[in-house]
Amino acid sequence: MVHRLESLVIRHTNRLPAPSGPAGQGSVAARQFDAALMSVGFKLSAGLLERLSGLGEETVVETAARTLETVREMTGDHVQHNVYFVDFPANVPDTLDFWVRCVTEALADDASRDRVLAQLRTGVLNLLALPSYGTYQHTYAEMLAVQDELIAAAGDRLTVLHLGDALDAEVSSLYGALAGSTTPLGDEGLLDLAVLAAHCADGPQPEAIPVRENRAVVNRARLGVGADLLLDTVTDVLRLACALSDGDVTLLGPTRFRSPSRSVRRGLLAGLDSVVAEAPAKLADVGAHREAWKRLGERLHAHEYRARWPHAADVFAVARGEKEARTFDSRVEKLLGAGDVIGAARLLTSAPGKLFRSLDRLLRICPTQGERDAVVTAAERVAPQVSGRVLLSVREHFHNRGGEGVEGAGRRVFVNRLGRAWVTPDTRPAVPAPERERLVAALDTEIRRRLPDPGHLLIDPDVLDVALPLSGKATAAGLGVLPRGSLSPVDGELLRFFVHWKQTGRPTDYDLSALMLDASYESAGWLSYTSLTLVEGEHSGDITNAPEGASEFINLRLGAVSGDFIVPQVNIYSGEGFEEVEESFFGFMLRDSEQLGRPFEPRTVRMKSELRGPGRVALPLAFVRGGDGRWRAKWLHLYLKGSPNFNRVEENRMSVAQLLRGIIERDQLTVRYLTDLMADRAGATTLWDGTTVPDGPVTYIGLERPDGLHPDSLIITPENLRALIPS
Incomplete structure (x- = not known):
């Protein structure tokens, strides 16, 4: 449990809870730990390196092992990223030449020759019938053997891990930040809050929990330790019941309610009764979720407690249509x-x-x-x-x-x-x-x-075009991920994005593709398994089954791209959806033109996000060429419904272009808007140059926390950007 809590703190704050243990000579192990972190794009802050150096070597090694496991997963380096073409991006063949080669190999194979000949006679060939198509033809080790070592570059990502407080203090602080968030959390955020709430339910609590979904998660933990429930609407009780059944506290989808224990039934009914007794008009909220209330009533056996909690019984009477409760909206509409x-x-x-x-x-x-x-x-x-x-x-x-x-x-x-x-x-x-x-x-x-008085306001210019996180639902979980609508600079000559997935049970084929659009949002070509090479870049090859996990890559030379938009997408060709597979994530890397290295190099990863959505086509982000010629990432986090099977970039390019145009041409409210308002009250406003750190405390807003800020500084980065949203 300690490792899990420590991992949560690192993922959400880039802070390592202060390691504890006997004093010793841990400097050598600490430097080795720092070097290992740098290989995956992380680094110890000066304060953290000093703290570790004063501990025993065994403590440092144990801390390093836990931390490296966490940061490797953050970048996507916890899995083996193999490619179909062993020396990708070199020597990727022309698509038709590759298909002909697969056919030739199939005809030379006694086991497949007759089947392939029969298909060729019909004029239609199923690529999946070719033995060498869609499956790795070499091991991961064999792929590594033919790839050159990565050449280090100044532009490689380097995320600093800072020294935190003791674990309990860090966990309590993170719990307060998530539970008290003024904006809804994403799905992973809610899961993390549940872990923290179970640990912190009987400790200090945030002053307010304004988001209803958060309140449901916290109430579940409070119910477990016998603390008072936080309820002020009947829907709060319904959300709590969903949480107790591991269901959907957002109430967007149906929950299969479990039969609770007698004590839990009494707790829910007593809470429901007190809410309605205090404000009978709140019965009007029942109609919005009538069917869920009916199903919950069957599990709570509400009729058995009618005499004890009559107001709770009224809730289920309204749900069944036996009692009328006029809604507020109906009065407005009248x-x-x-x-x-x-x-x-x-x-x-x-x-x-x-x-x-x-x-x-x-x-x-x-x-x-x-x-x-x-x-x-x-x-x-x-x-x-x-x-x-x-x-x-x-x-x-x-x-x-x-x-x-x-x-x-x-x-x-x-x-x-x-x-x-x-x-x-x-x-x-x-x-x-x-x-x-x-x-x-x-x-x-x-x-x-x-807005608070910021004192000395220190701003990283790259954060100004980040969209305000008005909902955690508009941001996927992951590393370097920004809210939907954000713009962030893309500084590099080689752009490589990737998808990895691992199926749960049945064969699953995800296809990574890239659609290029011109300034008029017209198609300018694409890279996919049907178009392996273009002047701009290469596709790593189609993998059609992922029992042990599979990866696909697209490599692009940004200077050669003729269009103005690059739209990566992940199409589900067949098999399990994004919410069914054991794991699926997307990301991109940036490299200089002279950098070689493996297809996947964690220290070049700029972004890695989970793919967990309801559609069959994922659009994580787009790359946009500005009027100054520079490329920027436009964050989308969108899913298209698509077809049940056989989704391809060629078939959805019109709908993708239309959707992208609508997103691009809409102005998002960004960090720039709030910092302009805050600047009116700031004692001083400074744009951070990346090197000079002020001596005194500041309110720092940026993409990454600089090392060396005054300890009394207020620091806002993407990890806690929601703190900018006023209550």
């Missing part, structure tokens, strides 16, 4: 149906978040200036009661609702919480400019008011 926009806005002020999410609609249907003024005035009055995440989301929305003349105003991009995306024409009337500008000004004022 007013709007009668044309009473002002009345609807007045009612919505009692639910400020709903009012802000309804502003676009209300302003579009207001027939008079007086009604528009009343709607905006109502929003201004309740703005202090709205969560920071909603304020920022609405601010971004109205920035992109400028009407005629705004780039991309003719299309709408929808992305649900699972990462499924689609684009439709925008047929909505424009929001009147005066009201839009008035709202934007009010939002800026309220957001600025909530």
